[in-house]
Amino acid sequence: MNEDKPALPDRLSVDPRSPHHVAAVFQHEVGIRLNGKERHDVEEYCISEGWVKVPAGRALDRKGQPLMMKVKGTVEAFYR
Template sequence: MSDTDNTSANTTPSHNTRPALPDRLCIDPRSPHHVAAVFEHDVGIRFNGKERVDVTEYCISEGWVRVPSGKTLDRKGQPLLIKLKGAVEVFYK
């Protein structure tokens, strides 16, 4: 009887424990838009119909993403970011 209890506990889908994806999210922990609970799962971002893996920050409602501009760094040693506007879709992988 305990074996069936363990299997039912193990078959609960993990997607129920995922937090809702916010409208705006940033990977930088210093940002006010950083949500650490979201980064415990794989997040995918589709920008203008193509999946991107280099997105640093996004905003769905305003329709933009920030991506690094090559190897250029700012004066604090962080990657220099550019903002691209278009259709943004966010999903869990």
């Protein structure tokens, strides 16, 4: 059942407008662990710098996008 999945990049974003968005990765389900706990609200991550970006409540920026909050810790990305 081992499919040819692309390698998970060091930095990845859910937003298709971001330069860190890799569409091929999102054809498979990706999971993120921060400090050993799985997070389901991650919008962007960077493994080498050790942070994830998550929405900060319901607040929106002037373009109508959710405001992001950077949470630091040990980041692990994996395919489910």
